[in-house]
Amino acid sequence: MSKKLWLFVSVLTLCLCVGCAVNPITGEEEFMLISEDQDIEIGKQYSPEVEKQLGGRIADDTLQSYIDSVGQKIARICHRSQWKYHFIAIDHKMINAMAMPGGYVFITRGMLQKMTTEAQLAALLSHEMVHIVARHSSAAMSRQTGISMVIAGVGASGAMPESGEALRAVQLASQLIGLKYSRDQERQADLAGMDYAVRAGYNPNGAVELMQMLEAQDEFRPADFLSSHPSPENRILYLTTRAQTRYPNVKNLRVAKDDYQKNVLDRLEYYEKNRP
Ligand SMILES: [Zn+2]
Secondary structure (H helix, E strand, O other), X not given: OOHHHHHHHHHHHHHHHOOEEEEOOOOEEEEOOOOHHHHHHHHHHHHHHHHHHHOOEOOOHHHHHHHHHHHHHHHHHOOOOOOOOEEEEEOOOOOOEEEEOOOEEEEEHHHHHHOOOXXXXXXXXXXXXXXXXOOHXXXXXXXXXXXXHHHXXXXXXXXXOOOOHHHHHHHHHHHHHHOOOOHHHHHHHHHHHHHHXXXXXXXXXXXXXXXXXXXXXXXXXXXXXXXXXXXXXXHHHHHHHHHHHHOOOOOOOEOXXXXXXXXXXXXXXXXHHOXX
């Protein structure tokens, strides 16, 4: 091979590798400008602001540690089990849940009150976990130069926030909250999320019930689930098919209605009555 051709091939190879990352859920290479370390840094640096903007956390340790214990079961079996995951219940009546890069999952009081079993909670947390593991937000941000430029500074500066940093945190947090996933990303989260929940020991029908509950809401539909694509009907259909074909034997899988009642619904009822 001539020297010039060799150089050309080398440069081409380099161009193809830079700005790509393998999505462990699909096994495919995707365009990615944000590193895994930056994912973790974004989560650590901006999750307090996101938490604040969503409504702050529910002051009930029993409830928080129950949600966390369910989440950690999924964290142990996911494709990025080496990351540290945080599951936080937010004090807001909206029916909502969201995932932040690097391992943060937020779930609102409104959402918790609409669910009835631990298997449904596991389905929801699994769905959000797939968004984190597959780095869906970072992939979306990589395609939006405005955000990726902000992100480029993350991790480069030291741990101490400088002046102006606070405003940037507010802006970035609201951008993260408003970020929309694509049809394909939602499908990945739905289907791989069901697999995660089952691997963590949960009945896959929790995902079907969760989607049916969300479809029945006229208002307060969470951004992550109300997008017209894929339509809720469509999602219920492919989730039902997945459950029936892949997991026909669910006898020994966990549903845990009583535990959910005791650790979430009863706690929230008490919490709302005794609000300061
Ligand atoms: Zn989603």
